[in-house]
Amino acid sequence: MKKFVITLLMALAPMTASAAGGTVPLDSFEGDLTDKASLQRGMQTFVNRCMGCHEAGYQRFERSAQDLGIPNELVEQYLIFDPEIKIGQHMTNAMPTDSAAGWFGAPPPDLTLEARLRGPDWVYTYLRSFYQDETRPWGVNNVVFPSVGMPNVLEDLQGKVVNHCTPEELAHGHDEIDPLTGKTMGGCLVIDEAGSQSVEEFDKTVYDLVNFMTYMAEPSRLESESLGTKVLIFLAILFVFAFALKKEYWKDVH
Numbered sequence: 001m002k003k004f005v006i007t008l009l010m011a012l013a014p015m016t017a018s019a020a021g022g023t024v025p026l027d028s029f030e031g032d033l034t035d036k037a038s039l040q041r042g043m044q045t046f047v048n049r050c051m052g053c054h055e056a057g058y059q060r061f062e063r064s065a066q067d068l069g070i071p072n073e074l075v076e077q078y079l080i081f082d083p084e085i086k087i088g089q090h091m092t093n094a095m096p097t098d099s100a101a102g103w104f105g106a107p108p109p110d111l112t113l114e115a116r117l118r119g120p121d122w123v124y125t126y127l128r129s130f131y132q133d134e135t136r137p138w139g140v141n142n143v144v145f146p147s148v149g150m151p152n153v154l155e156d157l158q159g160k161v162v163n164h165c166t167p168e169e170l171a172h173g174h175d176e177i178d179p180l181t182g183k184t185m186g187g188c189l190v191i192d193e194a195g196s197q198s199v200e201e202f203d204k205t206v207y208d209l210v211n212f213m214t215y216m217a218e219p220s221r222l223e224s225e226s227l228g229t230k231v232l233i234f235l236a237i238l239f240v241f242a243f244a245l246k247k248e249y250w251k252d253v254h
């Protein structure tokens with residue numbers, strides 16, 4: 001059995017932030033909304049792995065397709081499973097909220113704005129922080145969301161993570177970083193049974209997913225950024241004319 005030490009908490013994170021109500025240090029997430037390939041992979045993971053339970057009820061399939069540069073036919077063919085749902089509709093599912101609350105203890109919340117609600121750092125850390133815990137109904141617990149009601153839906157990719165941490169280590173993460181390698185020293189959360197992806201591949205899968213969730217939480221951000229640049233260029237050009245005009249007006253005064 002191959003054992004990987006996961007560079008889970010704080011691997012490359014010089015900056016830390018606190019989870020809501022907790023003090024567990026979070027891995028920092030630097031998204032890239034211009035990386036269309038990453039956003040497309042993220043959407044694919046989101047639709048395949050998350051939408052069975054969660055909705056993105058404020059986002060339409062078509063809007064995502066347009067912004068991410070995916071042809072509508074491909075979205076219809078591969079990303080919409082319910083023949084009743086048209087591409088112009090919201091990204092919803094058929095899970096009844098009341099029963100879901102009974103099954104999981106809490107209903108799976110809508111995730112459209114999740115990356116803004118909790119912050120991308122939190123979501124990125126959360127999805128990589130599940131570990132085996134037989135006392136929980138789904139056999140897993142989570143470092144940043146203790147007693148979580150969600151199963152580890154990415155376990156087949158990540159593998160089974162076993163917890164060898166003391167409660168204290170778990171509460172504080174292991175934020176002692178080796179200054180030479182930038183990697184976490186020690187490491188008490190260990191992948192005991194490998195999944196289908198390596199640690200790096202899995203981090204990348206979750207990176208793409210959270211990148212997509214960050215886009216979804218503010219779909220107009222890309223547009224605003226490019227518009228902002230254009231406005232600044234316009235103002236710079238306007239300044240030249242305004243300045244020339246000012247000189248013209250004042251030339252007889254002095």
Ligand code: HEC
Nearest residue numbers: 049050052053104106107108109114118123148149150153
């Ligand atoms: C089998 C159903 C199921 C699937 C599939 C699922 N989740 Fe969840 N998820 C839940 C439930 C239930 C909760 C509520 C947990 C709680 O409050 O204890 C939850 C909670 C969450 C939360 C925390 C919400 C908050 O702020 O309180 C996030 C983030 C999340 N899920 C992301 C995802 C992502 C991303 C995926 C896809 C990779 C996914 N989930 C797949 C059931 C699911």
